Amino acid sequence: MSLLKFDPWWLLRGAVLGLLAFAIFGPIANLLLWAVAERWYFPHMLPLEYGFSFWARVFAPRGNAMVSLLNSVMIAVLTVGMALLVAIPAGYALARCKLPLRGLILIAFLIPQAFPNLPVYVNIAQLFYQVGLNGTVPGVVIVHVTHGLVYAVWIATAAFSAVDRELEEAARSIGASGLRAFADITLPLAAPGLMASAVFVFLESLDEFTGTYFVGAPDVSTLPLLLYTAGAGGNYQVASITALLLLIPSIGFMLVVERFLKADVLSRVGR
Amino acid sequence: MTSAPFLHVDGVSVTYGKTRILDRLDLGVAKGEFVALLGSSGCGKTTLLRTIAGFSTPTEGALRVDGRDVTRAPPDRRGMALVFQSYALWPHMTVAANIGYGLKLKRQSRTEIATRVDEIQNLLGLNGLGERLPTALSGGQRQRVALGRALAVNPDILLLDEPLSNLDARIRLSVRHEIRALQRRLGITAIHVTHDREEAMVMADRIVILDAGRIAQQGTPEEVYNQPASAFVAAFMGAENLLQLDGQVSGSSAAFSHPAAASAFTRQTGEETWRSGAFAARFRAEAAVLCAAGEARPDAHGMEFQGKVTSVSYPGGLWRHAVTIGNDSVLVDAPRCLPEGEAVRVFIPTASLFLFPMSEASSGMASTSRSDGFSAAPGQD
Numbered sequence: 177m178s179l180l181k182f183d184p185w186w187l188l189r190g191a192v193l194g195l196l197a198f199a200i201f202g203p204i205a206n207l208l209l210w211a212v213a214e215r216w217y218f219p220h221m222l223p224l225e226y227g228f229s230f231w232a233r234v235f236a237p238r239g240n241a242m243v244s245l246l247n248s249v250m251i252a253v254l255t256v257g258m259a260l261l262v263a264i265p266a267g268y269a270l271a272r273c274k275l276p277l278r279g280l281i282l283i284a285f286l287i288p289q290a291f292p293n294l295p296v297y298v299n300i301a302q303l304f305y306q307v308g309l310n311g312t313v314p315g316v317v318i319v320h321v322t323h324g325l326v327y328a329v330w331i332a333t334a335a336f337s338a339v340d341r342e343l344e345e346a347a348r349s350i351g352a353s354g355l356r357a358f359a360d361i362t363l364p365l366a367a368p369g370l371m372a373s374a375v376f377v378f379l380e381s382l383d384e385f386t387g388t389y390f391v392g393a394p395d396v397s398t399l400p401l402l403l404y405t406a407g408a409g410g411n412y413q414v415a416s417i418t419a420l421l422l423l424i425p426s427i428g429f430m431l432v433v434e435r436f437l438k439a440d441v442l443s444r445v446g447r
Numbered sequence: 448m449t450s451a452p453f454l455h456v457d458g459v460s461v462t463y464g465k466t467r468i469l470d471r472l473d474l475g476v477a478k479g480e481f482v483a484l485l486g487s488s489g490c491g492k493t494t495l496l497r498t499i500a501g502f503s504t505p506t507e508g509a510l511r512v513d514g515r516d517v518t519r520a521p522p523d524r525r526g527m528a529l530v531f532q533s534y535a536l537w538p539h540m541t542v543a544a545n546i547g548y549g550l551k552l553k554r555q556s557r558t559e560i561a562t563r564v565d566e567i568q569n570l571l572g573l574n575g576l577g578e579r580l581p582t583a584l585s586g587g588q589r590q591r592v593a594l595g596r597a598l599a600v601n602p603d604i605l606l607l608d609e610p611l612s613n614l615d616a617r618i619r620l621s622v623r624h625e626i627r628a629l630q631r632r633l634g635i636t637a638i639h640v641t642h643d644r645e646e647a648m649v650m651a652d653r654i655v656i657l658d659a660g661r662i663a664q665q666g667t668p669e670e671v672y673n674q675p676a677s678a679f680v681a682a683f684m685g686a687e688n689l690l691q692l693d694g695q696v697s698g699s700s701a702a703f704s705h706p707a708a709a710s711a712f713t714r715q716t717g718e719e720t721w722r723s724g725a726f727a728a729r730f731r732a733e734a735a736v737l738c739a740a741g742e743a744r745p746d747a748h749g750m751e752f753q754g755k756v757t758s759v760s761y762p763g764g765l766w767r768h769a770v771t772i773g774n775d776s777v778l779v780d781a782p783r784c785l786p787e788g789e790a791v792r793v794f795i796p797t798a799s800l801f802l803f804p805m806s807e808a809s810s811g812m813a814s815t816s817r818s819d820g821f822s823a824a825p826g827q828d
Contacts, residue, residue, distance in 0.1 A: 343535050345535070348523050350548065350596065351523045
């Protein structure tokens with residue numbers, strides 16, 4: 177056994193990796209345990225009883241989890257649609273045309289993220305209340321779109337920049353109108369990048385809490401709102417199950433992003 | 448040129464910001480003619496091509512095709528097809544889809560498109576590659592797909608933007624002839640942009656040499672090669688050797704002298720209006736004759752200089768000698784190798800000695816200052 181030499185660095189590396197793994201997987205493990213715990217209280221290290229009765233409660237026809245899930249997905253889909261409707265023309269213009277203050281325009285989409293969320297949403301809620309958008313799905317969608325537009329526009333701009341202008345010109349020169357060249361050449365080639373931006377907006381919308389809370393609650397309930405209510409009420413089982421539900425699309429979409437977002441697009445984000 | 452050219456570039460200027468790329472340029476191209484736009488980078492040749500194609504708008508002047516004003520027409524309404532230097536093949540479409548795209552735009556039926564795509568593939572030797580994506584092709588194949596895509600739509604004018612510059616040197620030589628033969632066979636009007644002198648000479652009916660947004664000279668390959676109109680054209684067409692002569696003009700003849708010249712050289716001024724003063728003499732390495740001491744020079748009219756061989760190299764075919772004449776160094780080709788340090792005479796026949804008054808030559812000199820006299824190989828810019 178003389179092959180096994182003791183290396184202190186290996187030990188240190190192992191320890192750091194272990195800590196990292198714990199930081200990542202610890203909370204998830206806790207979540208998983210809570211999701212299947214029937215009874216679990218201090219000072220016990222592990223749940224006392226396992227079972228799926230809370231799952232049944234969450235997914236019961238009268239439970240509001242399903243309604244919240246449907247709401248969340250519907251709002252996210254509408255948000256993606258609206259964001260792309262703005263981001264495709266805006267991104268194309270920012271990528272292709274020599275716009276004055278191009279940098280400033282790109283920064284402008286960051287503004288909704290730059291200010292503290294809470295005061296902004298309180299004011300939006302007040303404004304929406306006056307025009308009757310408070311407590312409605314369109315109201316929530318608008319809030320999510322302003323929030324997600326920075327991803328949509330920035331990534332769309334990068335995606336369009338990555339499409340060589342000569343590819344478009346080649347189509348123009350053999351008889352394609354500007355619109356036709358865009359539809360046949362530019363859009364399909366930018367599609368992976370646009371797909372990635374859609375995924376980002378979708379995830380942002382699915383996760384969004386503050387804006388939904390001020391503009392939507394209590395009439396419009398989404399999964400994060402449900403999670404908050406359950407967590408605040410000490411119902412960790414329902415909160416954990418909701419969190420797991422939220423995790424599924426997140427992980428799924430991260431895989432999609434990883435597949436679609438190529439390095440040449442990523443390198444152009446924000447330029 | 449006929450009175451009404453098929454394509455008429457009429458006093459076209461193009462400016463980017465404050466820079467004037469094209470300066471009131473006039474050019475006529477006859478139907479079925481193959482015209483090469485030749486010039487060093489930045490001379491405006493690509494801008495001229497893009498203006499003809501419709502991707503740059505002239506600030507003044509007009510463009511007419513067959514009498515129709517297309518100055519403001521969008522690129523897709525000009526009946527032209529542009530082949531890009533980068534080929535610009537669509538990576539998400541197969542070879543067949545790339546070639547057939549222009550026909551799809553014309554709303555031709557699927558069978559018509561398939562027939563035409565087959566025809567083009569046969570014409571260009573792309574059989575069996577129809578289902579491949581452009582990324583799975585070699586450089587030469589991509590180039591042919593780009594050409595096929597442009598030819599498929601039967602354009603009135605085929606525009607070629609340095610389509611051969613990304614090919615291997617060996618393939619390039621054969622593709623030159625292929626494109627030329629194809630153009631002749633199909634009778635297409637073609638405008639070809641290149642910085643490669645030999646390419647332009649081999650392919651074109653007419654060469655248009657551009658310098659700083661203007662036409663420096665145009666004519667058949669023989670004309671621009673043998674009768675350069677300016678020092679710039681002479682240098683660009685390979686007459687890189689430069690000697691400064693002193694010219695005394697009297698009446699219709701001029702006598703030229705050089706400290707290293709055996710005797711004065713007299714020539715008729717011809718149509719040019721020359722005045723006494725400094726002249727630039729330009730000639731090609733292969734046009735001069737190198738004579739060793741005691742050797743008789745060819746029995747012809749020309750100018751002879753005393754010089755000394757400083758170095759010899761063998762680029763193939765002929766030996767290339769660097770010869771010092773006075774304070775200048777010139778390159779002279781000879782069928783045999785003369786040793787370094789040997790005193791020699793350099794004889795240049797009248798027809799190969801291009802003379803330009805120095806005041807005019809200096810402007811041409813400035814734009815060719817990059818060529819240092821040793822880059823005599825054709826095709827370098």
